Amino acid sequence: MKRRTIEVFSLSFLDCICCGFGALILLFVLVNAHEREQRRVVVEDLSSEVTKVETLIVEGKRNRIEARNTLERTKEELVRAQGRSAVLLQEVSSNQVEIAHYQNQTLATKESVNKLKADLKALEEGKKRLEAGGPAKTDGGDKAAAFPGDGDRHYLTGVKMGGKRILILVDASASMLAPKVVDILRLRNLPEPQRRNAPKWRQAVRSVEWLLTQLPVESEFQIYTFHETAQPLLGEPGGWVEVKNAERFNAVLPALRQVVPDGGTSLAKALAVIRQLKPAPDNVFLLTDGLPTQGSGRRSEGKVSGSRRLKLFDEALEDTDRSVPINTLLYPMEGDPLAASAFWRLAVRTRGAFLCPPEDWP
Numbered sequence: 005m006k007r008r009t010i011e012v013f014s015l016s017f018l019d020c021i022c023c024g025f026g027a028l029i030l031l032f033v034l035v036n037a038h039e040r041e042q043r044r045v046v047v048e049d050l051s052s053e054v055t056k057v058e059t060l061i062v063e064g065k066r067n068r069i070e071a072r073n074t075l076e077r078t079k080e081e082l083v084r085a086q087g088r089s090a091v092l093l094q095e096v097s098s099n100q101v102e103i104a105h106y107q108n109q110t111l112a113t114k115e116s117v118n119k120l121k122a123d124l125k126a127l128e129e130g131k132k133r134l135e136a137g138g139p140a141k142t143d144g145g146d147k148a149a150a151f152p153g154d155g156d157r158h159y160l161t162g163v164k165m166g167g168k169r170i171l172i173l174v175d176a177s178a179s180m181l182a183p184k185v186v187d188i189l190r191l192r193n194l195p196e197p198q199r200r201n202a203p204k205w206r207q208a209v210r211s212v213e214w215l216l217t218q219l220p221v222e223s224e225f226q227i228y229t230f231h232e233t234a235q236p237l238l239g240e241p242g243g244w245v246e247v248k249n250a251e252r253f254n255a256v257l258p259a260l261r262q263v264v265p266d267g268g269t270s271l272a273k274a275l276a277v278i279r280q281l282k283p284a285p286d287n288v289f290l291l292t293d294g295l296p297t298q299g300s301g302r303r304s305e306g307k308v309s310g311s312r313r314l315k316l317f318d319e320a321l322e323d324t325d326r327s328v329p330i331n332t333l334l335y336p337m338e339g340d341p342l343a344a345s346a347f348w349r350l351a352v353r354t355r356g357a358f359l360c361p362p363e364d365w366p
């Protein structure tokens with residue numbers, strides 16, 4: 005019997021090969037599906053990380069912009085601070101030179117001032133002796149109010165409080181804070197309540213209080229404060245206040261106590277008030293402490309010399325009506341020796357009075 009020939013690539017072999025290939029495909033499909041799920045999870049994790057990093061990048065850019073803006077503002081503030089520092093250093097240097105100048109002037113004029121004070125005291129004592137030998141005077145009841153003075157200090161020699169319309173001009177410049185330049189420079193940088201409480205300014209306010217008590221009851225008055233400008237304490241510019249008007253009369257001193265001395269002194273602006281008031285005053289009281297530092301025009305910058313201040317004084321008097329008496333109360337001021345003679349000439353020119361009140365008056 006003939007044996008059958010064995011073929012390698014028989015149907016059975018092909019079946020085995022196909023089954024194995026199918027198994028491989030099935031295995032690949034299963035493995036690939038699992039890897040796809042893993043890739044999805046990994047991609048989601050990486051996406052959240054990318055989003056987080058992008059958020060941090062955006063926040064970092066914003067912080068960088070804010071830091072850059074802050075740096076620019078800091079640089080600008082530094083430049084401004086350097087500018088202010090340079091100005092302050094220049095002002096300190098100028099003030100030191102001015103203080104040295106005034107100190108030299110003070111040493112040169114101290115003897116003459118002391119002599120004038122001694123002469124004035126002798127004249128006052130002589131007047132007291134003359135008054136003591138005359139007939140006694142009693143109050144006529146024609147004063148607006150009483151003034152609680154100490155002893156006999158509530159007098160003012162040589163001043164007549166008569167008149168129907170009385171104008172009081174009060175110097176409210178920075179020099180009214182103190183008699184010495186060093187103290188003025190110190191006080192003008194203090195808060196307003198401390199400047200209002202400066203001894204020299206309080207004396208000026210007390211002086212106005214004394215003048216108000218001497219006003220005739222049937223008269224009218226007005227008070228102007230002046231420094232680089234002049235403005236009334238009560239009412240509109242150019243108007244008068246009746247002494248009999250108790251409400252407005254009693255409002256004067258509280259308003260004056262709220263004034264804060266500041267700035268330079270323009271005597272021209274103060275005397276211009278005499279021409280502005282309608283009808284014109286017939287008696288003027290000027291409370292000041294020295295020659296002006298400002299004119300009627302543009303504000304002067306820097307230091308004003310003694311000769312320049314005297315020129316400003318003369319310019320202020322050019323249009324002044326000589327028929328209106330101007331009574332000057334000159335308070336002490338260091339380094340201004342020409343003031344006394346200048347205001348004495350003003351008193352002679354207008355037939356008014358000139359006085360230098362002591363520190364304990366009124």
